[in-house]
Amino acid sequence: MDAVTVSPKYQIVIPRAIRVLLKIYPGEKVQMVPYENRLECIPVRKISQMRGFLKGIDTVVKREKDRV
Numbered sequence: 001m002d003a004v005t006v007s008p009k010y011q012i013v014i015p016r017a018i019r020v021l022l023k024i025y026p027g028e029k030v031q032m033v034p035y036e037n038r039l040e041c042i043p044v045r046k047i048s049q050m051r052g053f054l055k056g057i058d059t060v061v062k063r064e065k066d067r068v
Contacts, residue, residue, distance in 0.1 A: 014041070 002015040014024060022043055024030065029044040 002018065004012045004015065006012055014030075018024075024043055031042040031044055033040045033042060
């Protein structure tokens with residue numbers, strides 16, 4: 001786990017290992033979401049880049065016997 005320092009202008013630097021892992025490049029947007037007692041950074045992607053990101057997800061839904 002990497003720690004970062006907040007600058008006087010409230011800026012942070014995303015560590016290189018995380019940028020490479022999440023494929024974050026200069027100029028891209030990252031959404032900052034407060035969640036419980038932490039801050040989550042979510043890369044904003046174009047819808048065309050999202051194709052296939054749920055590949056392998058189980059889409060089987062168990063239905064009641066009286067339903068089609």
